[in-house]
Amino acid sequence: MSNESPARRVLVLAHTGRAEVREVARACVQSLTAHGIGVRLLADEAADLGLEDADGLVETTLADHVPGEGCELVLVIGGDGSILRAAELTHETSTPLLGVNLGHVGFLAEAEQEDVESTIAAIVRRDYTAEDRLTLDVRVMVGKEVLFSTFALNEASVEKAARERMLEVVVEVDDRPLSRWGCDGVVCATPTGSTAYNFSAGGPVVWPEVEALLMVPLSAHALFARPMVVAPTSVLAVEVLANTEGSGVLWCDGRRTVDLPPGARIEVRRGARPVRLVRLHQAPFTDRLVAKFDLPVEGWRGASERRRRDGADADGGERDA
Ligand SMILES: NC(=O)c1ccc[n+]([C@@H]2O[C@H](COP(=O)([O-])OP(=O)(O)OC[C@H]3O[C@@H](n4cnc5c(N)ncnc54)[C@H](O)[C@@H]3O)[C@@H](O)[C@H]2O)c1
Numbered sequence: 412m413s414n415e416s417p418a419r420r421v422l423v424l425a426h427t428g429r430a431e432v433r434e435v436a437r438a439c440v441q442s443l444t445a446h447g448i449g450v451r452l453l454a455d456e457a458a459d460l461g462l463e464d465a466d467g468l469v470e471t472t473l474a475d476h477v478p479g480e481g482c483e484l485v486l487v488i489g490g491d492g493s494i495l496r497a498a499e500l501t502h503e504t505s506t507p508l509l510g511v512n513l514g515h516v517g518f519l520a521e522a523e524q525e526d527v528e529s530t531i532a533a534i535v536r537r538d539y540t541a542e543d544r545l546t547l548d549v550r551v552m553v554g555k556e557v558l559f560s561t562f563a564l565n566e567a568s569v570e571k572a573a574r575e576r577m578l579e580v581v582v583e584v585d586d587r588p589l590s591r592w593g594c595d596g597v598v599c600a601t602p603t604g605s606t607a608y609n610f611s612a613g614g615p616v617v618w619p620e621v622e623a624l625l626m627v628p629l630s631a632h633a634l635f636a637r638p639m640v641v642a643p644t645s646v647l648a649v650e651v652l653a654n655t656e657g658s659g660v661l662w663c664d665g666r667r668t669v670d671l672p673p674g675a676r677i678e679v680r681r682g683a684r685p686v687r688l689v690r691l692h693q694a695p696f697t698d699r700l701v702a703k704f705d706l707p708v709e710g711w712r713g714a715s716e717r718r719r720r721d722g723a724d725a726d727g728g729e730r731d732a
């Protein structure tokens with residue numbers, strides 16, 4: 412490994428368990444270094460990529476390294492799970508994340524596999540912006556003791572631990588009790604997470620520029636069990652009843668977890684530190700939703716479609732009957 416310190420440095424994180432990801436990751440490392448940009452790799456991923464002995468502009472993280480420190484962005488090669496993992500690894504440094512989707516959905520990714528070359532070119536030209544995504548700060552209290560604290564980019568989900576028992580909770584907004592539910596769980600989500608677990612639970616899709624916190628119950632056995640949207644300044648809480656047999660489990664972004672004993676109280680508020688996602692194009696969120704969820708839009712006749720057709724006609728395209 413080299414001791415030289417490059418003027419520019421990118422952290423490359425890859426889902427190295429997959430052969431096609433390894434191939435794309437190696438190509439990205441080669442291309443970035445060929446443009447004089449330093450690449451940092453996690454030590455185990457460098458080994459998986461066969462780059463542990465690479466020198467020049469490639470460096471691996473040392474035990475005392477904060478992975479994203481000193482890096483202008485993180486190139487994440489994988490799917491949404493990889494981006495959530497990257498958010499965890501770099502939360503401290505708020506280094507912007509640029510996802511290249513080699514997963515299944517890749518809702519959070521900005522580029523697809525076929526865009527790798529243009530993505531590297533945009534990095535080289537510094538032709539990108541970073542968008543702040545609202546996060547959650549999540550704290551689990553048992554009595555006065557803080558049992559666990561973490562952040563979430565998608566959601567904090569309080570779930571029942573045993574499949575044969577409902578979870579008994581009281582939910583609270585801004586220090587006022589709202590309702591008591593026997594349920595499978597409660598999802599507290601961000602706008603970013605609105606298309607993930609919240610979406611499956613019947614919560615609303617929230618455009619990312621909206622600042623809000625969401626709360627949606629999972630299979631609540633109750634007449635009032637609607638998805639809720641509250642101000643970003645609100646504080647949500649879910650209390651697992653103290654005198655209940657069912658205990659629970661907290662999951663944040665499907666990654667950070669803790670068991671919830673009866674009496675646990677989970678507090679969720681806007682995170683102090685956003686996650687920054689790199690934008691390469693200014694494509695509207697609506698287009699991403701349509702593309703990723705494969706929504707039917709044939710027959711739409713809006714203004715931009717009319718302009719597009721008029722342009723095609725002027726170029727000799729066929730006119731509609
Ligand atoms: N019933 C459900 O829908 C359910 C259950 C558990 C977890 N999840 C989600 O899985 C996430 C963890 O993702 P993973 O990839 O590590 O696990 P995973 O491999 O189990 O994938 C979960 C799915 O959620 C998608 N996803 C993740 N974040 C998304 C987002 N912001 N918008 C749209 N789709 C998104 C992924 O692409 C994937 O298809 C959690 O944060 C949670 O939102 C969903």
Ligand SMILES: Nc1ncnc2c1ncn2[C@@H]1O[C@H](COP(=O)(O)OP(=O)(O)OP(=O)(O)O)[C@@H](O)[C@H]1O
Pocket residue numbers: 425426427428456489490491492493494496513514515516517518
């Ligand atoms: N280098 C890695 N080592 C170990 N696990 C990883 C690595 N990269 C990603 N993962 C984990 O693998 C799982 C799947 O990640 P991936 O990004 O491929 O998501 P996916 O589910 O295949 O795609 P999508 O989420 O877009 O549908 C996630 O839990 C993620 O945290």
